[in-house]
Amino acid sequence: MNSYIEKVLNEIETKNCYEKEYIQAVEEVLSTIEPVIDQHKEFENIALLERMTEPERLISFRVPYVNDEGKTIVHRGYRVQFSSLIGPYKGGLRFHPSVNQSIMKFLGFEQIFKNALTGLPIGGGKGGADFDPKGKSDNEIMRFCQSFMTELQRHIGQDVDVPAGDIGVGAREIGYLFGQYKRIRNAYEGGVLTGKGLSYGGSLARTEATGYGLIYFMREMLSANSQNLQGKTVTISGSGNVAIYACEKAQSYGAFVVAMSDSKGCIYDKNGIDLNIVKQIKEVERGRISEYVKYRPEAEYIERTSDDSPIWNIKTDIALPCATQNELTLNSAKKLVENGVLAIGEGANMPCTKDATEYFLAHNVLVAPAKAANAGGVATSAIEMSQNSMRYYMTFEEVDAKLDTIMVNIFKSCKEAAEKYDLGNNYVAGANIAAFTKLAQAMVAQGIV
Ligand code: NDP
Numbered sequence: 281m282n283s284y285i286e287k288v289l290n291e292i293e294t295k296n297c298y299e300k301e302y303i304q305a306v307e308e309v310l311s312t313i314e315p316v317i318d319q320h321k322e323f324e325n326i327a328l329l330e331r332m333t334e335p336e337r338l339i340s341f342r343v344p345y346v347n348d349e350g351k352t353i354v355h356r357g358y359r360v361q362f363s364s365l366i367g368p369y370k371g372g373l374r375f376h377p378s379v380n381q382s383i384m385k386f387l388g389f390e391q392i393f394k395n396a397l398t399g400l401p402i403g404g405g406k407g408g409a410d411f412d413p414k415g416k417s418d419n420e421i422m423r424f425c426q427s428f429m430t431e432l433q434r435h436i437g438q439d440v441d442v443p444a445g446d447i448g449v450g451a452r453e454i455g456y457l458f459g460q461y462k463r464i465r466n467a468y469e470g471g472v473l474t475g476k477g478l479s480y481g482g483s484l485a486r487t488e489a490t491g492y493g494l495i496y497f498m499r500e501m502l503s504a505n506s507q508n509l510q511g512k513t514v515t516i517s518g519s520g521n522v523a524i525y526a527c528e529k530a531q532s533y534g535a536f537v538v539a540m541s542d543s544k545g546c547i548y549d550k551n552g553i554d555l556n557i558v559k560q561i562k563e564v565e566r567g568r569i570s571e572y573v574k575y576r577p578e579a580e581y582i583e584r585t586s587d588d589s590p591i592w593n594i595k596t597d598i599a600l601p602c603a604t605q606n607e608l609t610l611n612s613a614k615k616l617v618e619n620g621v622l623a624i625g626e627g628a629n630m631p632c633t634k635d636a637t638e639y640f641l642a643h644n645v646l647v648a649p650a651k652a653a654n655a656g657g658v659a660t661s662a663i664e665m666s667q668n669s670m671r672y673y674m675t676f677e678e679v680d681a682k683l684d685t686i687m688v689n690i691f692k693s694c695k696e697a698a699e700k701y702d703l704g705n706n707y708v709a710g711a712n713i714a715a716f717t718k719l720a721q722a723m724v725a726q727g728i729v
């Protein structure tokens with residue numbers, strides 16, 4: 281390995297020894313950009329990698345709220361303002377009990393590269409709290425969001441840092457967060473949050489964007505390898521925002537989606553998933569995916585019993601991990617390859633473990649890497665910001681067409697970077713190299729900051 285990369289990786293492992301997801305995300309990027317670093321000996325002297333891997337700012341704060349029983353609960357909130365190199369910090373908020381500093385930093389780091397790939401003027405950030413919205417009343421969610429925003433508001437702004445949704449943060453949470461921001465700041469700063477409701481500044485197609493974008497990227501990747509989605513069997517982990525709209529778009533291209541999941545298990549419907557049932561259970565009732573079999577008794581529910589999700593044991597042409605980090609392990613990768621999988625599309629952030637990704641690439645499975653393949657969500661957030669600045673709304677078709685073009689261009693960047701460095705169809709390395717090249721140029725241009 282290049283000695284500069286090795287030195288930086290060693291320092292990062294020592295300095296952040298408790299942050300395993302963060303180390304994993306950095307290792308994944310640095311191990312693939314070696315050909316670029318080899319050509320730029322000057323980067324070491326200006327500590328380019330050290331600066332790129334150190335967040336500009338990391339904020340951690342107390343979030344107390346009173347639950348419906350009158351008890352006070354304290355959570356920990358975060359915002360990692362990772363990089364403002366090419367635009368205001370931009371990235372989602374995650375509310376999930378697993379949230380910690382390592383997960384925030386890994387997501388913030390990934391976001392810088394993803395946002396660079398979109399070609400739009402957005403820097404990278406991420407935030408959230410170790411709060412579980414599951415089973416909470418609307419009033420509890422509202423009080424939590426208000427408390428979270430009471431602190432967060434002093435760090436964000438439409439030209440400073442623009443949060444959005446992620447796991448556990450959807451339209452309901454964004455509404456409560458926006459209301460509290462506006463109340464405290466006494467200004468209608470529409471572009472301070474994205475993923476807003478359509479009645480107060482949201483963009484058409486933002487809800488669908490990440491899932492649709494994933495399928496647009498998959499379409500491009502398959503087509504570059506003489507394949508297409510028509511008639512392909514697809515399995516999709518998760519049943520949240522990304523999974524649902526990936527399913528919708530895949531079905532519209534004639535793919536046959538047979539399985540979806542949540543953290544407790546998966547459903548296998550050999551006749552094809554009825555997405556209206558999934559939407560009713562998840563978007564309206566906020567229920568569990570297991571309830572699907574009540575509506576479709578011919579479908580099967582398989583409970584999860586280990587780290588290896590049962591969904592990856594199902595034979596499929598295309599697997600779309602759209603739930604969470606490290607949800608697709610080496611064991612699962614082996615099973616998928618044994619069953620003849622053709623392509624993987626990462627809808628979630630870092631869903632494949634490093635050894636799983638390496639196994640796929642070594643067995644000629646096409647991999648659409650998260651930074652590129654799920655960038656349609658944040659790209660459409662940037663389109664929402666520009667609509668807010670213009671005080672104007674685009675139609676669904678206009679936004680969707682822009683999203684499609686952005687995904688086509690992202691795939692092109694990944695492919696061209698892979699070809700330039702003789703990496704064949706390794707789009708994982710291609711995405712990292714394309715994004716890194718752009719960021720490095722901006723970093724050199726802006727001096728030592
Ligand atoms: P949602 O909260 O809408 O859905 C999350 C889904 O993932 C649920 O089905 C959930 O199941 C499942 N899940 C969450 N945690 C785990 C876990 N530890 N193990 C197994 N399953 C889990 O989130 P999104 O759909 O918005 O996000 C999904 C992924 O996509 C995340 O990795 C996110 O970072 C990424 N992403 C999201 C974007 C967006 O625009 N929303 C943009 C780009 C990436 P359960 O209900 O049982 O918890």
Ligand code: 2IT
Nearest residue numbers: 371372444446657658661
């Ligand atoms: O991981 C992601 O890209 C998101 N959760 C979306 C971020 C955004 O600002 O829309």
